[in-house]
Amino acid sequence: MDLGIAGKRALVCASSKGLGKGCAMALAEAGVTLVLNARGADALEATAEEIRAAHGVEVTTVAADITTEEGRAKVLDASGQLDILVNNAGGPPPGFWTDWEHDDFIKALEANMLTPIALMKAQLPGMIDKGWGRVVNITSASVRSPIAQLGLSNSARAGLTGYVAGTSRQVAKFGVTINNLLPGLHDTDRAVSLAEAAAKREGITVEEAAKARDSANPTGRIGTAAEFGATCAFMCSVHAGFMVGQNVLLDGGAFNSTT
């Protein structure tokens, strides 16, 4: 399927690895010009080179912490006016409800709620003027089915989800769509470290921990960054103009629900 977005300009935040990289790769395959961001310059440049070599698109890199005002200013400066914005950042650490103080919540809200809102606020007016735009926020399956030890993430992502629910309906008539993409467990560095932690906790090998994790999913496996990226690219395509304010869950059916 031709996604109809060749030549469009996209920013993919937090994209040197994992799900962000998967989204960048799929958008590049569709012919989109990219601005990529991550804190570490080396991995970011390596990913940019890999994407240029694979798809021949123009890729600009900005090494910066997207969760800071200074980092966002650098990224926005290099971006100019975008057609497509994919919001992403690392998730807050796990813990127990008694661990989290005011400042921990502020940090989580800054990273996973206020950062994507600030980037949308900066880019939506230009998209509205052009009469076309796509925003995809990478959130988490925990928005639908909370993970108790991720209370900071649950809280911040719920806030973003509420913002998107309203704002997406205010901008839809201008040809601009905002949706969230909710990953269940995917095969990124995070999945490896979770399997390592489970192996240590349960006194089993990492392979055994990964096998137990995989068999708990209806598909018998975890997702890939390429599958995740392809879904993101479709949500950014010309075909997805009637998809507004949705929370698209990509978890292999792990969340057991009829709706």
Ligand code: NAP
């Ligand atoms: P990942 O493989 O660890 O990759 C994270 C990427 O984000 C890296 O490129 C990293 O590069 C960059 N990054 C992290 N913090 C950043 C910051 N403050 N500013 C700029 N770039 C930053 O992570 P992932 O698995 O793709 O997860 C992406 C998001 O999805 C996270 O919020 C995670 O909580 C959520 N999620 C993931 C899964 C999963 O199974 N993978 C499931 C549910 C939710 P640098 O470190 O160099 O900055």
